[in-house]
Amino acid sequence: MQTVDFSPLFRSAIGFDRMLNMLDTASRESNPAYPPYNIELLDENSYRITMAVSGFAEEELDIRMERSVLTVSGKKSEKKQKRQFLHQGIAERNFERRFQLADHVKVVDAKLENGLLDVELIREIPEAMKPKSISINAGGKTKVVNG
Template structure:
């Protein structure tokens, strides 16, 4: 598989170090993934998400959810039991591990196991320091603050 060269990105940006590893990981992991267990990623609101995995046959004690360094890992480990004699076995009862890369400020809030579906709820909470803010402009020692509406009103008067 061919690697992507992100050198031009690094010349003009700061703080996107994880981007290259995410892209590389996505390209190599998807090619080898077996698709088990199937899952959905849902956007419930502007800052709320849910990942639902179909984990039929697993009980809560056999599932493990961990978040480390921006990666959500879901593992299912089947306990060794007395295997029956199946004529046909279409329900997979095998160990699995699924990993999901989380964006900055995305946190897992809770998880629920119901009717063979494991739902993991996530929320994106941007810190106050990262939210947009107005910057005051100094004018001859006085501080002037303009809102977008005031600027539009002034420009409308000038145009008239």
């Protein structure tokens, strides 16, 4: 795998620190296949992350949001019970998966059902950042129209 050096961009790009850090992190991290997940676009501002977490109980899963990073982790409780497997195809290992979220995206719900963890996300743009139309009046007064 070829490594990309972003240091020249850090020296010459002003104000793009967050984007460059994301690219740098993405290029360095190996993306493990466990647990498998889907990311769905439900509508223009709604998303769903579905993770296959069979074998994990609700209390063994943790969902955290910090500085636009959603972290989903699973930690199996220590079982003292000895089991002898002839074949073990169901993974029971701990995991941590991180998702970098865009600005104004937040978690609104999470549910565990039939071994699938669904995390619902929504993008809510603050009113102050939404585009506004300005109409021009001949009388010299302007009128702001939300649009």
